[in-house]
Amino acid sequence: MTDSEQQTNPPGRRRAIDRGLHLATVAGIQIRLDSSLLLIFLLVVYLLGATVFPGWHPDWSGTTRWLTATAAGLLFFTSVLLHELAHSLVAIRSGIPVPRITLFLFGGVAEISEEPPTPRTEFLIAIAGPATSLALGIVFSSLGASLAGPEFARLITEDQEAALASLSPLATLLFWLGPVNIVLGLFNLVPGFPMDGGRVLRAGIWWATGDLNRATRIASDVGRLFGWILMVLGAMQALAGLLLQGMWLLLIGWFLANTASASYKQLQLRDLLKAVTARDLMRRRFETVDATSSVATFLDEQLLQSPQVLWPVTEGGRLVGLVSLAEVRNVPVEERHGTAVGSVMRTDLEEMTLVPDLDAHRALLALQTHSLPLAVVDGDRVVGLLSEQDAMKWLLLHQR
Numbered sequence: 001m002t003d004s005e006q007q008t009n010p011p012g013r014r015r016a017i018d019r020g021l022h023l024a025t026v027a028g029i030q031i032r033l034d035s036s037l038l039l040i041f042l043l044v045v046y047l048l049g050a051t052v053f054p055g056w057h058p059d060w061s062g063t064t065r066w067l068t069a070t071a072a073g074l075l076f077f078t079s080v081l082l083h084e085l086a087h088s089l090v091a092i093r094s095g096i097p098v099p100r101i102t103l104f105l106f107g108g109v110a111e112i113s114e115e116p117p118t119p120r121t122e123f124l125i126a127i128a129g130p131a132t133s134l135a136l137g138i139v140f141s142s143l144g145a146s147l148a149g150p151e152f153a154r155l156i157t158e159d160q161e162a163a164l165a166s167l168s169p170l171a172t173l174l175f176w177l178g179p180v181n182i183v184l185g186l187f188n189l190v191p192g193f194p195m196d197g198g199r200v201l202r203a204g205i206w207w208a209t210g211d212l213n214r215a216t217r218i219a220s221d222v223g224r225l226f227g228w229i230l231m232v233l234g235a236m237q238a239l240a241g242l243l244l245q246g247m248w249l250l251l252i253g254w255f256l257a258n259t260a261s262a263s264y265k266q267l268q269l270r271d272l273l274k275a276v277t278a279r280d281l282m283r284r285r286f287e288t289v290d291a292t293s294s295v296a297t298f299l300d301e302q303l304l305q306s307p308q309v310l311w312p313v314t315e316g317g318r319l320v321g322l323v324s325l326a327e328v329r330n331v332p333v334e335e336r337h338g339t340a341v342g343s344v345m346r347t348d349l350e351e352m353t354l355v356p357d358l359d360a361h362r363a364l365l366a367l368q369t370h371s372l373p374l375a376v377v378d379g380d381r382v383v384g385l386l387s388e389q390d391a392m393k394w395l396l397l398h399q400r
Contacts (some may be wrong), residue, residue, distance in 0.1 A: 029088050031081065034104035045073040048176070056164040056172060067172045068169045072176055079136050083188075086132035087125055087196075094121045101313040115270065119207035126199035133185030141178030177185060192226030192256055193219035194263040204269040212237050213267065220264040227257030272398060276360035281391045282376045282384030291320055291342030295328050298341050303328070310373045312382040313345045318381050321345030322352050324372055353377045354386060364391060 023031045049069035060068075069295065079104060086108040088098040097113045110129075116122040145152070148171050156163040167175065189197040198219045205215035232252030238246030289298050289311045302311065303325060313321040323345045331339050346352060353375045354363055363386060366374060373387035 008130060009280070017363070023227040026085065027089060027092065029085070029098050030100035031102055032102045034102055036104050037077070040288070041073050041077065044076060045069045046312065048072050052176070053172065054345045056167070059165065064169060068173055072173050076180060079133065079184070080108045080179065082136065083129045083133050083184070084110040086128040088111070088174075090125045090128040091116075094125065096121075096125075100177065115212070123200055124202035124204060126196045129196050130185040130188045133181045133188065137180070137182030139178075140174045140181060144171050144174030147174065158343050173291055179398055183294055190226060191219070191222055193223035193258070193260050195223065198223050216264050216267045221265075222259045223260030224257045227253045227255070227260060229253070230256065264336060269395070270361060271362075272395070273360040277356060278354045278358045278360065278363040279356040279374050279384070281360055281363065281394050282356075282386040284384050286312070286382075286385045288314045288382065289323060291315045291340065291345070293341050294337050295331050295339045295341055295344065296336035298323070299314055300335065308384060308385075309387075310375070312375050312385075313341055314382070315342075318380045319349065319353075319377055321347050321349070322375060349375075349377075356383055360391075369393065 021033045021035070023033050025031065045066075046069075049066045053065045054070060059066065069331050080316070081101065084101045084103075088101060091098050091110070091112050094116065096112055096116065098110055098112050101110050112125070116125055144167075146169050148167055151167065152163055155166065159395055164172075188195055189200070191197040191201040192214070193199065193202055201222065202215045202219035205218055206212050209215060230249050232253075234246045234249030234251075237249060238245070240246075287302055287306060287308055289302060291313050292315075298311075302308075310322055312319055313323050316337060321342065323341055327344045327346060328336075328341075331344060352370070354366060354377070356376050356378050358366075363374075367386065367388050372389075373385045376384040376386055
């Protein structure tokens with residue numbers, strides 16, 4: 001299962017970027033692998049190598065069987081990545097940033113950072129993924145049929161087992177990948193938000209009503225219903241003795257139902273944050289430390305005496321850096337009195353600062369890529385600090 005996602009996570013909910021392994025960067029999009037992907041990859045390879053391919057090719061050696069299964073698993077997740085890249089590239093072409101794609105247990109997520117501006121854009125972004133999967137399925141199946149030759153088409157109608165056994169490893173690989181990609185494309189067209197079909201449904205309702213909130217609510221309700229149907233079917237399969245298939249449907253259904261609810265809440269949060277800026281969310285009471293102050297003085301008089309975790313470092317009131325426990329903890333004890341804070345401070349100010357008038361949505365996205373608060377800077381003066389905890393307080397006071 002794959003899905004494209006508009007990311008506006010509440011503060012405190014850490015995203016896949018924090019734990020995923022960076023694989024590559026394509027068209028400015030980070031490709032990350034979540035650790036949960038290893039589990040499903042091993043499961044796919046095991047099922048192919050231990051059950052599917054032995055049934056197709058009882059005469060294959062173990063080496064051939066497992067090498068083909070491994071190649072099939074790798075190409076399957078490459079197909080999932082291409083599905084998500086299709087979403088992402090259409091979004092970027094429409095002027096919507098896509099910082100990363102994360103492949104994980106249930107497939108992949110293209111983290112589209114903004115809601116599409118029009119129903120047409122929503123439709124084009126949503127349909128790109130399933131269209132890519134369907135196209136890959138047709139191409140793989142056609143290549144497999146070409147490799148198998150005209151005799152295969154006749155043989156498959158007379159003796160299916162003999163026809164499958166006659167396939168080469170490459171043809172076998174293609175004949176498995178083709179239908180799997182077609183099923184992937186069709187499954188994602190099921191109108192359950194936030195799946196691709198649910199986003200197509202939302203685009204249609206949005207176009208018909210002109211109301212994005214109403215369209216999202218209806219599409220989310222359909223998504224939750226579809227998730228519950230999958231969970232019921234999974235429970236029925238598990239009770240019938242098909243435990244693995246049943247548990248898998250239960251997991252997917254639970255994931256869809258919860259994601260559908262979360263996606264609607266994200267849109268509500270985005271509406272709540274309209275016309276809100278970093279200045280509205282930031283903490284105005286904070287301490288600074290002079291660049292010439294010693295590390296020992298900073299530790300004794302500020303860091304250990306305050307709940308504040310990030311200190312702006314100043315010279316004559318002008319911001320020159322930032323310091324936290326991470327920068328001073330490695331200074332040897334005997335050197336702390338003679339070491340100035342300015343010599344160990346962070347100087348990557350562009351990475352760690354925000355402007356006061358930055359809209360709150362973008363400020364929250366910036367916060368989610370850091371474990372520390374960010375400094376809010378007007379010119380070269382610090383006017384506030386913004387942390388996830390501060391933003392959460394504001395949200396709790398204003399959400400209804």
